[in-house]
Amino acid sequence: MSRSASPAVQSLSRVEHVHPSAQVRHFDQLSEPAQEYVLAWADDEVVPKAVPDDLQSGDIVVFTDYLRVD
Numbered sequence: 427m428s429r430s431a432s433p434a435v436q437s438l439s440r441v442e443h444v445h446p447s448a449q450v451r452h453f454d455q456l457s458e459p460a461q462e463y464v465l466a467w468a469d470d471e472v473v474p475k476a477v478p479d480d481l482q483s484g485d486i487v488v489f490t491d492y493l494r495v496d
Contacts, residue, residue: 437496438467441486450486464489 444450453461459478464487467473481487485495 437473438464438471438487438493439496441494444486448484448486449482450488452488456480456487464493467493 453464456464457478457480459476460481463473463476463478463481468489481495483495487493487495
């Protein structure tokens with residue numbers, strides 16, 4: 427049996443262009459832990475250590491800008 431794992435989230439970054447196939451969610455669609463994670467990043471652009479389960483690498487979050495989850 428094989429297992430696949432999604433890439434680890436390592437950062438958030440502002441993006442100007444979003445690929446049409448990207449998963450885009452608005453801030454208010456995120457879980458409370460994911461919202462807190464994005465808000466903490468917005469304060470100083472440093473991501474907290476614990477990554478919420480519903481944030482995956484490659485996701486796009488609409489906040490005050492488009493943010494890519496890396």
